[in-house]
Amino acid sequence: MAAQLFPPWATLAARLVLVTGVLLPFGLVGLLMAVQYTPYVTGQTITPEQPVPFSHEHHVGGLGIECRYCHTSVETSRFAGLPPTHTCMTCHSQLWTNAAVLEPVRRSLAGGRPIRWRRVNELPDYVYFDHSIHVAKGVGCTSCHGPVDSMPLMRQAAPLTMGWCLDCHRNPAPHLRPEGEIFAGHWSPPPNQDRRGAALIDHYGIRTEHLADCSVCHR
């Protein structure tokens, strides 16, 4: 009888190759699908370096300054607005005038050049997000930006994926607040949010049936 073409371990090798040939592609595709949910892609929880280590925890949580004191255009404009250096100087022309961390702020005022803050919550250009309509219809700041009053440095609290936007657009009731609570630095829904949310949809006149249409955000 002729010599065997394959050694005895060839059977095991063939089986392993077959199993790997199935597992590997599925594993790779699964990995690709999983990666898109991680902070590496979404940017969630990432705290970018800033020119001045501004603490929302201190200013909002500690001192009780309201959001709109600095982000002045949030009720009227697409963009919430970043404060000009003059806003900082309403206090810091008197307080901590020699602090080293505030040096870029003083330089900005003296040179008439704005501070270059790094953007924390960035949406793609093809998303037409508008702050004013959200604030006007009962979506509070912290619903998207997280508990700002406990963040020493600003971080991206939400994943900002389209799926995350749609979670609320498809079912806004759990996130709606009455007018008085919209700018609260810390907010958690009351036990009767179910009933209150439904009432608030009526109160604000939100047409939920069209909230998840493509053209609401992509024009």
Next chain:
Amino acid sequence: MSAAAQDAGLPLGASYDGMIGIVADPMLQHRPGRHYRIALGLAFLATLSFIGLVTWLFVAGIGIYGNNATVVWGFPIANYVWWIGIGNAGTLISALLLLTRQPWRASINRFAEAMTLFAASIAGLFPILHLGRPYRAYWLAPYPNTMELWPQWRSALVWDFAAIAVYILFSLLFWYLGLIPDLATMRDRARSRRARLVYGVLAFGWRGSARHWQRHDAVYRAMAALAVPLVVSVHSVVGLDFAASLMPGWQESIFPPYFVVGALFSGFAMVVTLAVILRWGLGLQAVITERHFDAMGKILLAGAIVMGMSYATEWFLAWYGGERAEREVLHFEFTGPYAPLYWTMLACNVAVPQLLWFRRLRTGLLATFLIAVAINIGMWLERVLIIWNTLSHGYLPSMRRLFQPTFWDWATLATSFGVFVFLFLCFVRLVPAVAMHDVNKRLHDEQAGRA
């Protein structure tokens, strides 16, 4: 033995070993000839050009093609429909003719299946090429994503994706399953150790035991039974791409069966074309005989008659339905700027194949070959005209525009043939182009019937 089994079209005095030698020896013992090497070189160049053209398309965008806002599908979708039609015949020959016990299929099914596989793969590229953002093609697959979006199930593009993907996967499995015993034969006949190892691995340890054969037969028949509805569904979906729209000239319930027959027709024409070339190139005169061309010629003739019926039905219903837009499209087909192409198509698809009524022409290779080529041209024109006529003459007169293919349109089509030829040339040198085990089974039946 039944009369059908005696009809495998194989020569009388053939032996099993002789049959295998005819198919396997050119691959294992002879170096490829000059013609082959020149053809392979040219096909390889064309394949490279195809890759280059597609790269340029992805860089420059769909604007290099003649597609415009009116004739949005232009060349790429016409080519897609044509190629997927070519890909129809392999599975149909394998599966339908197996189930209906047509023994003559054994000589031609292997290369017809390879043709299916290559043609369907090329076809699958064209819908991606015609996308504005081809890098988003994977959005057609339903997979969990952070956008919480699913494919638009109302879009024909999504049905296409599912149909083509299933079809290519199935064709590959079916083709490979039929190949396993022959790969084992190659392993046993190969002289070099490397060839024996490669064929040995690919043969999955086939020993040819009775149990192997019994299981092989059972799985093969079961898959054949699955293949027939699948092949019908693929081409029905292609037909629905058109029929599910609201365009005049497309919104017709005849489209799915009409596309299935059209695909069968063009696929068989391509099988005939390839069979003539293969028979000459590989010296398979004893395996692919006049009997095969006779049988395929009859199928082509039947196809031409059904196609003629389908065209006539379309015309009649456009008139009988009374819809103004439908009638206008019909008028546009016969008298518009594309009319010469339309008349050529009718000549190629309906008139020329009538020559196959003559037995002498069916068995005469040159005549059959020329008729098959004419049918392939006619069917390509049909695909192109289905798109151009309707889209160029829609409901909105202000949107009516003609399609002018650009250099890039033609170059992509031409080089896609090169890709096909390249794959096919590789196939005939690496894998037995005829199902040896099946042919010898038929031979056994034939000789047992005579004894």
